């Protein structure tokens with residue numbers, strides 16, 4: 001029987017990170033079933049044709065050149081007593097330490113018609129190929145994307161760009177509800193309308209109507225979206241309504257599983273000795289509230305895996321939790337959010353917000369574009385809880401700066417003393433800075 005010091009179930013960012021750090025230092029095995037690991041973030045752009053389909057596929061050499069053994073198989077069960085995994089291919093593989101990095105699967109709501117032709121989810125290489133074939137080959141004319149989160153919005157824009165009349169449906173009253181408060185979502189919604197998309201916000205998808213294929217989508221307000229066209233008898237319904245931890249093979253075992261995934265401590269240890277979990281399959285808390293939090297992002301999976309691997313090599317690092325900084329692009333507008341939105345913070349904190357609007361460069365420069373930031377803080381402690389940015393230029397640097405402030409429990413007062421740089425092409429005049437301006441507005445509201 002093959003035996004590994006570290007055996008990883010998974011092939012996503014968490015597994016690859018472990019292979020890269022430990023592959024040459026330990027006997028590492030990585031088991032995953034699919035032909036290719038994916039650059040998921042680029043999938044909508046492959047549909048749109050901005051990057052080739054092949055560019056979304058990661059090379060196996062990321063794992064094998066790092067010195068780890070890649071085992072192309074699917075784990076069917078784990079015997080935690082005998083420290084052995086069994087695979088669908090009939091193998092038994094032993095481990096000293098097991099890492100569960102089985103990721104997550106897209107949630108398909110249990111509604112009528114969810115198995116009809118034309119209904120898709122969007123995560124795997126298979127999903128991408130199916131969607132691409134439907135868009136490019138079948139001459140479908142209309143699409144509904146259910147879910148106005150970042151993936152849903154990116155996919156909807158891609159479908160519209162491919163010539164399909166595209167609708168977005170979401171129960172929330174504004175788009176990108178996990179990133180932006182409603183008062184910050186306007187520019188993104190305007191961009192979607194400008195691109196020709198139709199928004200159905202504050203509405204739930206009730207069922208898909210058709211004779212085995214997606215002909216219509218019925219919403220709970222009685223509205224029916226017709227997906228048939230002049231030359232097509234059905235259309236696309238793409239669900240992008242969240243991910244569920246990939247934990248099915250562990251349901252009947254002693255492994256503790258919570259509401260959002262496998263329960264772990266701050267060193268990624270599960271309740272079973274020598275068994276660790278990380279990434280999308282794991283449940284952890286917000287680094288701000290300490291409450292169980294959604295955090296199914298590659299930017300959470302990678303740090304968890306890096307921390308685990310460094311600890312195996314002797315470090316004593318502890319994971320603090322999810323802060324969930326994330327960003328996307330909607331047409332000409334770049335948006336991002338980190339920490340808690342005002343909506344998420346209300347009810348938990350004595351919330352105070354500050355808003356600032358400047359330009360991305362010196363306003364006299366020809367490239368100057370508007371940029372707006374909203375900061376969320378706790379008026380009792382003045383701790384920074386979150387921020388959102390909407391801009392004509394990329395926002396990830398601003399989001400990451402605020403994430404760092406939140407991670408280090410900085411206060412609004414600290415941010416008024418933020419020492420920034422300024423240059424005509426890259427920032428507003430030295431006279432002002434977005435972060436400082438938000439912080440000052442909060443202080444003026446709280447009378448400090």
Ligand SMILES: Cc1cc2nc3c(=O)[nH]c(=O)nc-3n(C[C@H](O)[C@H](O)[C@H](O)COP(=O)(O)OP(=O)(O)OC[C@H]3O[C@@H](n4cnc5c(N)ncnc54)[C@H](O)[C@@H]3O)c2cc1C
Pocket residue numbers: 009010011012013014015031032033034037040041042043044073074075076101102103104122123151246249278279280281296297298299300301
């Ligand atoms: C379209 C899209 C866009 C995204 N964009 C972003 C973004 O911009 N920024 C960001 O931070 N995050 C983004 N994400 C989320 C990000 O991709 C995930 O958070 C990340 O992939 C999680 O990594 P992971 O290693 O935990 O799991 P996954 O990447 O889900 O990988 C899980 C792996 O486990 C394997 N596996 C599962 N069960 C078994 C089994 N029984 N046996 C063997 N192998 C198994 C799977 O086949 C897979 O290889 C996006 C996701 C999607 C779908």
